[in-house]
Amino acid sequence: MGMIHESRAMPEIDQRQQLSRQGVILTTVEDLYNWGRKNSIWPLQFGLACCAIEMIAASMARFDIARFGAEVFRPSPRQADLMIVAGTVTKKMAPQVVRLYNQMPEPKYVIAMGACAISGGPFRQGYNVVNGIDRYLPVDVHIAGCPPRPEALLEGLMALQQKIAAQRLTGAGRPRHLDGAQSGEFPAPRLEEHDLAPIANPQIWRPTAVKE
Ligand code: SF4
Numbered sequence: 001m002g003m004i005h006e007s008r009a010m011p012e013i014d015q016r017q018q019l020s021r022q023g024v025i026l027t028t029v030e031d032l033y034n035w036g037r038k039n040s041i042w043p044l045q046f047g048l049a050c051c052a053i054e055m056i057a058a059s060m061a062r063f064d065i066a067r068f069g070a071e072v073f074r075p076s077p078r079q080a081d082l083m084i085v086a087g088t089v090t091k092k093m094a095p096q097v098v099r100l101y102n103q104m105p106e107p108k109y110v111i112a113m114g115a116c117a118i119s120g121g122p123f124r125q126g127y128n129v130v131n132g133i134d135r136y137l138p139v140d141v142h143i144a145g146c147p148p149r150p151e152a153l154l155e156g157l158m159a160l161q162q163k164i165a166a167q168r169l170t171g172a173g174r175p176r177h178l179d180g181a182q183s184g185e186f187p188a189p190r191l192e193e194h195d196l197a198p199i200a201n202p203q204i205w206r207p208t209a210v211k212e
Helices: 013-021 029-038 051-058 094-103 115-119 150-165
Strands: 002-004 026-028 082-086 109-113 141-143
Touching: 013 026, 026 029, 029 150, 051 082, 051 109, 051 150, 082 094, 109 115, 109 150, 141 150
Parallel strands: 002 026, 082 109, 109 141
Antiparallel strands: none
């Protein structure tokens, strides 16, 4: 295998394909690094509500998430690099969800699975429900549905794989874990008498502007 360390020296993709047909494989350190990461995503083993049943189904024999290298659900956040927020995030549970995320090592990713995790879903008007985990955590992939089927989770996982594969390791757009100026920890809210404090993390959540 030939390795080229400078992405500028990388041949065009069609040239690579032509060479690979002749048994010559060219790659870059960047592609190799991303290829390894995108095919070994270990999700954190936890669920919040009914969407978690679909997540569990995705890991069973019929849907077989193992085909994507993501079957190793870890019971410890220290060993996981993907948080699938599967279900309703109550205000009582939100501080624990953020704390678990903070305990995961970098690089780490978040999938918001289902209407509840995205926006509060059918419980959006409830006094006890967070209207989207993206108020507190940086979500990489949103999966719509109530509940999304296991196939939708697999599609979301593939979208995350594409995102990882496209990450450049240097330059201004490099991922957070390679940028010393960015932190991988986010403040966990506190559950106070009437609501969470703060009601959102202003660093990562901006309410949609309403035009008058
Ligand atoms: S989105 Fe629907 S299926 Fe998923 S946790 Fe909420 S109510 Fe349950």
